[in-house]
Amino acid sequence: MIGGKLMRGVETRIQEIRHRIFREVARMAYHTEWPVDKRIEELPYKIIPGEVGNFRNDVFLERAIVGERLRLAMGLPYRGASDPAPVSQGIEEADKPETYYTPPLINVIKFACNACPEKRVYVTDGCQGCLAHPCVEVCPKDAVSLDRTNGRSRIDPDRCIKCGQCANVCAYHAIIIQERPCAAACGMDAIHSDENGKADINYDKCVSCGQCLVNCPFGAIADKSQIFQVIRAIQTGERVYAAVAPAFVGQFGPKVTPGKLRAAMKALGFADVFEVAIGADLCAVQEAEDFVKEVPEQLPFMATSCCPAWVKHCETKYPELAENLSTCRSPQQMFGAVVREYYKDPEKNEGKRLVSVSIMPCTAKKEEILRPESMTNGKQDVDYVLTTTEIIRMIKKSGIVFDKVEIEAADVPFGIGSGSGVIFGVTGGVTEAVLRRLQQGHNRVDMEAIKTSGVRGDEGIKELTYNYNGREIKAAVVSGLANADKVIERIKNNEVHYDFVEVMACRRGCIMGGGQPVNAGPRTKRARMKGLYDTDVNTQIKKSNENPMILSLYDSLLKGKEHELLHRNFTK
Secondary structure, eight states, rough: OTBBBBBOOOOHHHHHHHHHHHHHHHHHHHHHOOOOOHHHHHHHHSSSSSSSSSSOOOHHHHHHHHHHHHHTTTTTOOTTTTTOTTTTTTTTHSTTOOOOOOOOOEOOOGOOOOOSEEEEEEEOOOOOOOOOOHHHOOOTOOOOOOOOOTTTEEOOOOTTTOHHHHHHHTTTEEEEEEHHHHHOOOOOOOOEEEETTTTEOOOTTTOOOOHHHHHTTTTTTTEOOHHHHHHHEEETSSSSEEEEEEGGGTTTTOOOOHHHHHHHHHHHOSSSSEHHHHHHHHHHHHHHHHHHHHHTTTTOOEOOOOOOOHHHHHHHHHHHGGGGGGBBHHHHHHHHHHHHHHHHHHHHHHOOEEEEEEEESHHHHHHHOGGGGSBBBTBOOEEEOOOOOOOHHHHHHOOOOOGSSOHHHOSSSSSOOOHHGGGGGGHHHHHHHHHHSSOOOOHHHHHHHHIIIIIIIOOOOOEEEETTTEEEEEEEEEHHHHHHHHHHHHHHHTTHHHHOOEEEESSSSSGGTTTTTTEEEEHHHHHHHHHHHHHTOOOOOOOOOOOHHHHHHTTTTTTHHHHHHHHHOOOO
């Protein structure tokens, strides 16, 4: 942490090295004339040239770290420092368009880790040896004492329970609570130290949200990517389509409209470019219908299932409450299933194999596509997931300049999303979309009442009450898994009651997902949130159930297949 706040929002050399790696992997994929195994062996020397390290003191260490980051960017498994194999080990598996991601997704490069202490409280030189010594008085374990020679406080680490009370009362802020940044960013308490003091991920707890990745100051944590495989798939000539999450708004600069982004991605070789807002519309419709039907008759409350990191968190930590999760698939999985069903018709896919690529702000979406209950008839509906950061690197590597591309119209038949579908990407967006669906008709006053009910804002925990047909619906909107724990514990202890609970694993929602560009300071966060709400304002259709595309789907493709395609398919 920096000054008690997470590192996010500062453009660092770590971003620079990430960009170089993504750029080179994309370049390698486009240049099919290069032998991949030989090229990847050369890349650490190209990325880190010369005799002296640019980021660390040891140029050889830098190249070794780059080598492992390259492997992860190719979707290959991480190897430790004791493995004598070359960087290209297993590269033939990555050089296939049908190669899919294999867990684990989030990896610690051990020899890049600084072995930061997990948590410590210590006295700095700022201590003035004051007469009041409140730090001594408040310590519940008598761990703080005074050095009689200089009057300064000292902390016995064997007695200290790291409660932080001494730091809170120090008038000079001379006592510091220092936490490992990756662990502090993890809402699952999934990161601890191994026998060497290096960060270690407990994969039984990890939900792949990627917050540790974006907050590690040493760039020691990286996720697997499939940039290479996506490019190779495009090169096969099969029908590769992209489904872009609405949270992309603002990630490519203020002048990049959806039309320009579609044009850029068509230039990359995608046959179709759709918006996942259609999937969000389907989710809002289904979730609203299920809520009215099931709460409170079958369930005491319903929790959202849009965020895969939250779903895994609930299943892992609160299995007794997993039945309260909505059975709706996420917008990504709903949309993937619908598109694949649509292109089953050979006339529509021109006899080509369909390859689906989601463009997401979230690293956990990479893992979600592998969950059996999110598949249809045991087959993946989404083949690949690229993060927003990864697609930005693909576009930049291709030399596409947004100012020079013409606006591309939305592809049919999945080009029209409602404002409700767009705002899914910000905390409170799912709840607002569901409440809009429940609202009878399209009364502007009533819609404004939903907007100002408390559903908006970037607080970690929000509460609101909505009147539906004379029934009072109490909802909680939560972002951040630590905040989710607070709410769930209060529910379990019967301290509060909610009818509807929305949870996003990342603070402020998908706009701050682990796959988003990391230079997101306070102004950027506000701009991302405002960008989605402004898009909603400028969208003619506000309610998911008023989207003619959604109505058409229910009357045709989805008829009799709502459960199969739109709900998670659990097997006993």
